Amino acid sequence: MGESLQGQVAVVTGASGGLGAHFARLLAREGAAVALAARRLDKVEGLARELSDQGQRAMALRLDVADAATIGPALDDVEAALGPISILVNNAGVGGEGLALDVPLETFDETFAVNVRGTFIGAREAARRMLASGVAERGDGRILNIASIASETVLPGLSLYCGSKAAVAMMTRGMAREWARRGIAVNALAPGYIDTGINTHWWPTEGGQKQLKGFPRRRLMQESDLDAAFLMLVGPAASAITGSLIVVDDGQSLPGGG
Numbered sequence: 001m002g003e004s005l006q007g008q009v010a011v012v013t014g015a016s017g018g019l020g021a022h023f024a025r026l027l028a029r030e031g032a033a034v035a036l037a038a039r040r041l042d043k044v045e046g047l048a049r050e051l052s053d054q055g056q057r058a059m060a061l062r063l064d065v066a067d068a069a070t071i072g073p074a075l076d077d078v079e080a081a082l083g084p085i086s087i088l089v090n091n092a093g094v095g096g097e098g099l100a101l102d103v104p105l106e107t108f109d110e111t112f113a114v115n116v117r118g119t120f121i122g123a124r125e126a127a128r129r130m131l132a133s134g135v136a137e138r139g140d141g142r143i144l145n146i147a148s149i150a151s152e153t154v155l156p157g158l159s160l161y162c163g164s165k166a167a168v169a170m171m172t173r174g175m176a177r178e179w180a181r182r183g184i185a186v187n188a189l190a191p192g193y194i195d196t197g198i199n200t201h202w203w204p205t206e207g208g209q210k211q212l213k214g215f216p217r218r219r220l221m222q223e224s225d226l227d228a229a230f231l232m233l234v235g236p237a238a239s240a241i242t243g244s245l246i247v248v249d250d251g252q253s254l255p256g257g258g
């Protein structure tokens with residue numbers, strides 16, 4: 001176990017599986033106390049037990065980030081149980097799949113409610129608490145928004161998802177600018193494709209296989225490929241990094257075939 005995040009209190013949204021569960025394990029491994037938030041309470045409770053059994057401080061909470069009014073009170077519960085929040089990982093996200101001609105508007109609303117509105121409200125509720133608790137004054141505030149290569153690249157059949165992740169990238173820069181002198185670093189991590197619940201149905205299809213063969217390295221990424229950039233952005237190394245979008249994509253968004 002590392003010690004780079006000893007004494008920090010982190011919240012991860014969408015920690016019930018995929019990248020969020022991975023990030024939560026990583027934060028705990030580096031010594032942070034971790035609050036795991038998602039709609040599927042049984043999943044986050046299971047992971048919180050796993051971390052507690054390893055001697056790490058962890059708690060689980062049910063949170064739907066589309067339900068704006070519940071985000072602030074959830075963060076209050078975290079602070080009451082674990083102490084002042086210093087790291088928020090805005091990871092909860094949905095795929096918003098569908099061709100623009102056909103996709104139902106309900107999908108538009110859900111995609112933007114979770115990926116954009118949920119991220120915005122999570123960030124400002126966390127920042128308010130960092131400013132009130134003294135965490136920001138110490139320069140320890142870290143907000144990491146999980147964007148995507150979709151923030152900057154057109155992905156097939158994903159115009160809503162791309163639009164939502166582009167919004168996440170620009171909101172990140174706006175919030176970083178507003179809080180630049182207030183001790184809170186706001187950054188975005190933009191991963192390439194990793195096989196998780198959000199896309200696992202796609203890879204065995206003909207379209208999925210074709211897309212994969214078009215990647216420069218002809219492969220998907222592994223969750224652990226994100227670890228170095230993730231830890232840089234949530235830890236002390238980010239004291240002079242704010243408003244950055246760090247792309248970690250195994251070259252997937254590089255143009256051209258071959």
Ligand SMILES: NC(=O)c1ccc[n+]([C@@H]2O[C@H](COP(=O)([O-])OP(=O)(O)OC[C@H]3O[C@@H](n4cnc5c(N)ncnc54)[C@H](OP(=O)(O)O)[C@@H]3O)[C@@H](O)[C@H]2O)c1
Nearest residue numbers: 014016018019038039040064065092093193194196197198
């Ligand atoms: N996998 C990739 O290739 C990839 C690449 C770039 C970026 N990303 C981004 O990485 C993040 C994590 O995705 P993933 O790949 O790990 O997919 P995933 O396995 O489908 O996980 C998505 C997580 O978001 C949570 N979530 C969805 N709606 C929510 C809501 N309304 N409130 C709270 N939590 C919600 C889900 O938990 P519950 O269902 O329990 O609520 C789940 O834990 C997303 O923002 C995604 O856009 C993924």
